[in-house]
Amino acid sequence: MSADSLRIALVGNPNCGKTALFNLLTGGRQKVANYAGVTVERKEGRFVAPSGRVLQLLDLPGTYSFDAASPDEQITRDVCEGRYPGEAAPDLIVCVADATNLRLHLRFVLEVKRLGRPVVLALNMMDTARRRGIVIDVSELQRRLGVPVVETIAVRRGGAKALIERVDGEIPLAAPAQADDADSRNDLHAQVRALMAATVSMPRATDALDDALDRWALHPVFGLGILAVLMFLIFQAVFSWAQPMMDAIEAGVTALGGWATSALPPQSALHSLLNDGIFAGLGAVLVFLPQILILFLFILILEESGYLPRAAFLLDKLMFKAGLTGRAFIPLLSSFACAIPGIMATRSITDPRDRLTTILVAPLMTCSARLPVYTLLIAAFIPQRTVWGLFNLQGVVLFSLYVTGIVSALVVAFVIKRMRRDKSEHALLMELPSYRMPHVRDIALGLWERTKIFLKRVGGIILTLTVLLWFLSSFPGPPPGATGPAIDYSLAGRLGHALHYVFAPIGFNWQICIALVPGLAAREVAVSALGTVYAMSGSDDTVASQLGPLIADQWSLATALSLLAWYVFAPQCMSTLAVIRRETNSWRNVAITAGYLFGLAYLASLITYQIARALS
Amino acid sequence: MRLSDLPKGSPAVVDRVDDAHAGDPIAQRLRDLGFVDGEPVRVVARGPLGADPLLIQIGSTRFALRRSEAARVAVKAETA
Ligand SMILES: Nc1nc2c(ncn2[C@@H]2O[C@H](COP(=O)(O)OP(=O)(O)OP(=O)(O)O)[C@@H](O)[C@H]2O)c(=O)[nH]1
Ligand SMILES: [Mg+2]
Numbered sequence: 001m002s003a004d005s006l007r008i009a010l011v012g013n014p015n016c017g018k019t020a021l022f023n024l025l026t027g028g029r030q031k032v033a034n035y036a037g038v039t040v041e042r043k044e045g046r047f048v049a050p051s052g053r054v055l056q057l058l059d060l061p062g063t064y065s066f067d068a069a070s071p072d073e074q075i076t077r078d079v080c081e082g083r084y085p086g087e088a089a090p091d092l093i094v095c096v097a098d099a100t101n102l103r104l105h106l107r108f109v110l111e112v113k114r115l116g117r118p119v120v121l122a123l124n125m126m127d128t129a130r131r132r133g134i135v136i137d138v139s140e141l142q143r144r145l146g147v148p149v150v151e152t153i154a155v156r157r158g159g160a161k162a163l164i165e166r167v168d169g170e171i172p173l174a175a176p177a178q179a180d181d182a183d184s185r186n187d188l189h190a191q192v193r194a195l196m197a198a199t200v201s202m203p204r205a206t207d208a209l210d211d212a213l214d215r216w217a218l219h220p221v222f223g224l225g226i227l228a229v230l231m232f233l234i235f236q237a238v239f240s241w242a243q244p245m246m247d248a249i250e251a252g253v254t255a256l257g258g259w260a261t262s263a264l265p266p267q268s269a270l271h272s273l274l275n276d277g278i279f280a281g282l283g284a285v286l287v288f289l290p291q292i293l294i295l296f297l298f299i300l301i302l303e304e305s306g307y308l309p310r311a312a313f314l315l316d317k318l319m320f321k322a323g324l325t326g327r328a329f330i331p332l333l334s335s336f337a338c339a340i341p342g343i344m345a346t347r348s349i350t351d352p353r354d355r356l357t358t359i360l361v362a363p364l365m366t367c368s369a370r371l372p373v374y375t376l377l378i379a380a381f382i383p384q385r386t387v388w389g390l391f392n393l394q395g396v397v398l399f400s401l402y403v404t405g406i407v408s409a410l411v412v413a414f415v416i417k418r419m420r421r422d423k424s425e426h427a428l429l430m431e432l433p434s435y436r437m438p439h440v441r442d443i444a445l446g447l448w449e450r451t452k453i454f455l456k457r458v459g460g461i462i463l464t465l466t467v468l469l470w471f472l473s474s475f476p477g478p479p480p481g482a483t484g485p486a487i488d489y490s491l492a493g494r495l496g497h498a499l500h501y502v503f504a505p506i507g508f509n510w511q512i513c514i515a516l517v518p519g520l521a522a523r524e525v526a527v528s529a530l531g532t533v534y535a536m537s538g539s540d541d542t543v544a545s546q547l548g549p550l551i552a553d554q555w556s557l558a559t560a561l562s563l564l565a566w567y568v569f570a571p572q573c574m575s576t577l578a579v580i581r582r583e584t585n586s587w588r589n590v591a592i593t594a595g596y597l598f599g600l601a602y603l604a605s606l607i608t609y610q611i612a613r614a615l616s
Numbered sequence: 617m618r619l620s621d622l623p624k625g626s627p628a629v630v631d632r633v634d635d636a637h638a639g640d641p642i643a644q645r646l647r648d649l650g651f652v653d654g655e656p657v658r659v660v661a662r663g664p665l666g667a668d669p670l671l672i673q674i675g676s677t678r679f680a681l682r683r684s685e686a687a688r689v690a691v692k693a694e695t696a
Contacts, residue, residue: 064649101675102676103676104649107650189652205673206673206678211660214660214661214678215661218661218671220663313680314663314664316663316680317663326669326680350641427645427682427685428669428681428682429679429685430679430680431678431679431680432679
């Protein structure tokens with residue numbers, strides 16, 4: 001670190017645009033979304049000011065007050081007060097405030113000022129403020145506050161110019177530090193009122209468009225209807241829109257596989273590794289990229305639009321009945337993308353026990369890694385039929401799998417609540433943000449980011465495990481004179497046959513048993529593993545594209561349904577367990593999570609299999 | 617009157633926030649969020665199930681509050 005690198009912390013109320021500003025200044029790609037509590041960690045970045053000075057920037061979780069209520073708010077307080085382990089207090093605090101919501105945000109500005117450190121106030125969202133006809137007398141505000149005030153637009157290129165110039169200059173003087181207690185905190189409101197009266201004129205307290213939209217979105221009947229239709233649309237789209245892209249990827253993989261292996265002798269080990277391992281295995285997973293992207297297209301649009309907290313509002317009573325706090329909604333919703341950010345997002349939950357409940361049920365939300373497994377099986381076993389004259393049956397089944405996950409989470413949360421005889425109060429206290437139009441560029445970048453993450457997984461853990469599985473399925477080779485497929489004699493084959501004793505009652509064959517083992521690391525691996533196992537045990541020209549028809553041919557419907565049920569519950573993801581360990585600091589919680597989820601998975605598959613078999 | 621009993625859309629001002637028990641963190645947070653004497657409030661919407669939670673507008677901010685949280689806030693109906 002250079003000697004004159006200035007350390008700047010971004011603080012402010014939730015959802016005022018700190019992270020957007022951080023990204024704009026540092027060129028970073030931290031998550032920005034339109035609801036409170038997106039950032040739950042301290043993030044560091046740096047940028048070079050026009051003067052050539054290196055400035056170190058800290059992005060912090062948003063907080064309403066230094067009287068911290070939750071773990072994420074504590075981080076912000078500790079950093080600002082210089083109590084964060086291994087870190088001195090920042091040289092300069094940039095307090096970010098939403099210019100359209102100053103009555104709330106100025107109070108925290110005053111609280112920050114009382115820390116007695118140099119402060120610059122950034123009035124963000126000036127674009128929206130101007131559009132709504134809000135006029136702020138900046139020089140008067142600056143004079144009354146006694147701190148420099150600049151205007152910013154964090155979502156526009158060059159929108160932080162004034163801020164950069166200000167922090168590149170001289171560090172402003174700090175106001176004298178003041179003690180912080182409940183009484184003096186309540187005084188701050190009087191000061192805010194005086195400031196507002198003298199410096200801000202608003203034609204209307206809220207945005208007229210927000211009010212109009214909310215009349216529909218929060219309507220007791222239409223609101224729930226809109227939510228249901230929206231959810232349903234997403235799952236329909238995942239199936240109907242993805243097909244052309246999936247076909248293209250499949251054709252590409254098949255062509256590439258044929259070309260790459262054409263020069264190799266068909267019986268050689270290398271041919272088998274490439275064909276059965278890489279192309280059959282990775283290809284099987286790769287074709288699901290379009291579906292994952294369509295899911296994320298909707299998630300990103302919903303996140304930026306400001307609709308998610310509205311959905312939380314509509315469903316809060318239900319969650320409350322199940323013993324979850326309203327704050328659990330956002331973490332659980334993030335878990336639809338992946339349980340890992342979802343579990344991290346529980347840091348915004350105040351009560352440690354509420355937080356633990358949410359962490360325990362988060363893996364039941366259907367994460368995007370399950371999508372390849374689900375859609376492989378659904379496409380293979382569920383006919384593409386229109387039901388009730390409108391819906392694609394495959395989409396309906398996918399939707400019901402998601403619903404099963406959600407309902408199980410509610411039931412498990414309810415049981416946990418009963419077990420601890422919980423009488424404590426769960427606070428909601430959730431702010432509903434203004435609606436915002438998502439920017440095409442941000443959505444495109446978000447999807448690109450997702451694609452990179454997915455390809456990294458395919459090229460990393462999935463590739464590694466597939467190659468490993470290929471070795472285990474190839475060696476030791478069959479004894480001379482053996483008749484069955486070579487894989488039967490290999491290590492993997494033997495393991496599969498041994499596990500088969502445990503899984504036969506729920507209808508899994510030995511090939512599935514093999515695939516479940518590397519699939520413990522990550523869910524999609526099971527698909528690539530099945531691709532490899534079938535390619536190894538079948539004729540040599542089996543490649544990715546044929547996995548679907550192949551299992552449709554060889555498995556019973558009962559087996560397929562049972563495997564779907566297994567994947568609703570089974571914690572086939574090491575990273576989730578690792579993050580539970582990190583966030584709760586306890587192996588016991590990891591054991592409880594893994595134990596109950598495997599138990600439920602086995603039970604659900606057993607019931608599904610036995611019923612499906614009895615019916616058929 | 618309690619904020620939880622305020623009819624939808626009718627204007628009122630906050631009187632005070634009462635602690636449900638000594639050192640009630642929820643009450644303190646409500647005060648920090650601007651529920652203080654003299655502040656105008658309004659119930660904008662109610663949840664679909666059991667009219668819970670409530671959407672409260674205070675200043676230019678909308679907060680979703682459960683009924684039990686809103687019951688901590690004493691309000692005076694505005695005669696305007
Ligand atoms: N119109 C407009 N929108 C903005 C501006 N700055 C941020 N936003 C939007 O405001 C929302 C919140 O932005 P974030 O950067 O995630 O806010 P944050 O302060 O980091 O929020 P937390 O991490 O939850 O505390 C996003 O939807 C942004 O796109 C701005 O200057 N103008
Ligand atoms: Mg943030």
